[in-house]
Amino acid sequence: MPTETAEPQTVPRPASTPTSTTTHTPATRIAVELVPRSRSALLAELDEVRALGSVQTVNIPDLLRFSMRSWHGCAVASTAVPHTVPHIRAIDIDPRKPLPMAGALMEAGITEVLVIEGDPPADMGHRTYSVTSLEIIRKFRREMPHVSVWAGLDPYRQSFARERDYTEAKLEAGAVGVFTQPFFDLRMVELWAELLPSCQVFWGATTVTSEKSMSYWQNRNKAVFPRSFEPTLEWQRQFAADLLAFAYQTGSHAYFMPVRSSVGEYLNGVL
Template identity: 55%
Template sequence: MTTRIAIELVPRTREALELELQQIQQNFPHITAINIPDLLRFDIRSWEGCAIARQWFPQTIAHIRAIDMHPYNPLHMIDYLRAHEIGEVLVIAGDPPQNHERVIYPSTSVDIIRKFKREAPEIKVYAAIDPYRNSFRVERDYIRHKLDVGADGFFTQPFFDLRLMEMYGDQLQGQTVFWGVSPVTSEKSRFYWETRNNAIFPRSFAPTLEWNQQFARQALEFVRRSGFDIYFMPIKTDILKYLNGVLVE
């Protein structure tokens, strides 16, 4: 089975997003899917970014923030997803907005996965895996709960340690999983990941482009060997420079 390789692109502006999409399509034929986060500080919502991305990539994955979804009303973006042939979504819990005037709801990711499978069963719904928020056993049980309500697969938080990936991979055999890899090229960025997300870095970690490219190649080898998928999330790193050292085939 061919490994799917996706990349997460932040939709800062339409022009910037279109430029990145063109560059990726022209330079990296192994990338076949675009993953668009839903960031409230930007005007473009995730599903709108996916509609733009579909001009270059037929496979796009929209993020859906559970806390933005009314627990009883129909999912408001379903018609948009269908109209633009966006057939995959990732449901995440969502962080509360800094603007307190924005309405949020007590909906959980489990609630919204269940709503998607009921209201739009043709759409493939991914759930999130966060190896840092809970103990391994608690996260494993949460994964099982998401499968029970209909999750079709998973996207993980970025990993930085291959040993931790292998431990989770042993429990996820047979599931559709996009493993996250994100370059961290400064001590400030590492501090952010450790303090904000409780991320775990190996002793060998170095905040250099070379270390991150080497780890990304190792992660890609792991997912190909294990029958999984992967997505790259180069938040503050030059995309072309980073990927040229990863997708070297």
């Protein structure tokens, strides 16, 4: 879907080690998104998360190519952090039957979920349903009212107005706030903060450290990069520090998604 954005302008970035003199707001939550490739790999990454000291939340995507579902990964992650947020793919849920992961969520003590639409599976044997995030958010509110439901916000898939309206519909359906797709330009973060002034937001950032990865984000996700962007870990770390400072200033939240970089390489010295 088309994305309406103004052409990015050049914004100089400091080349020094990320630093911040911003006063921390207690309301700000910091999350790290971890991929559940295996139990042993997840435990190793959780050790790195624990070493950072300031991460209170781990969110885990539900990726069908791995055997560990997101809520099982969150049950593992709950040993390392106070809060875990599994991603729930709306299209996997039969709207006429009870939530299939309800028992696992209750057993693990998980009280937050992130409902996303979900991409069609590569495996044609995996059944999906013609439902939207709105329907599944409402379903969670009916069947598990004690669970806080977060929704997704994608700043690239359609116009600002349409994505804002869709986000507001998710909030009206019962979502407590949103997790965004990763940003690469703080000016876009500031714009979305103005468009949704009363919404709880986890602003996202990730590591794009190669031209191939940059092309993937542009072609698959329609991401917008500023002219100053560099596919280097140094640039990503500075942007992570800038995004975190913005979250502290505004009392919002931030999550960081390390890709092809370890948690420590990405976030040591930033958090």
